[in-house]
Amino acid sequence: MDGKVLQNFQKSFVQVQDILDQNRLLINEINQNHESKQADHLGRNVGLIRELNNNIRTVASLYGGLSHSFARSVDASSEGESTGTLRSDGKANNQKRFRCE
Numbered sequence: 671m672d673g674k675v676l677q678n679f680q681k682s683f684v685q686v687q688d689i690l691d692q693n694r695l696l697i698n699e700i701n702q703n704h705e706s707k708q709a710d711h712l713g714r715n716v717g718l719i720r721e722l723n724n725n726i727r728t729v730a731s732l733y734g735g736l737s738h739s740f741a742r743s744v745d746a747s748s749e750g751e752s753t754g755t756l757r758s759d760g761k762a763n764n765q766k767r768f769r770c771e
Contacts, residue, residue, distance in 0.1 A: 675743050682736050689725050689732075696722045 700718050703711035 675739065678739060679736060682732050686729055686732050689729050693722055693725050696725070 696718050700715050700722070703715045703718070706712075
């Protein structure tokens, strides 16, 4: 994998971790509000749960993008290995490999 792909993976993983950390805080606040049984705190939970759900969708989307990027980079890597090297335009040089027997 090249450096740009690794940078993109790292950036996405940092985003995911930040969202998961935020979710942990949201869940703690939701639990505290639920335990308090105060009407205004319970009402606030509606918005917190919506935010939590949106964060979960974002994490799923980020993981989907990571999966797609990883599969694409693996395909490109295996294509480069099987057909020779790839030119800068993404097309194969079609170099043949010879084996010594």
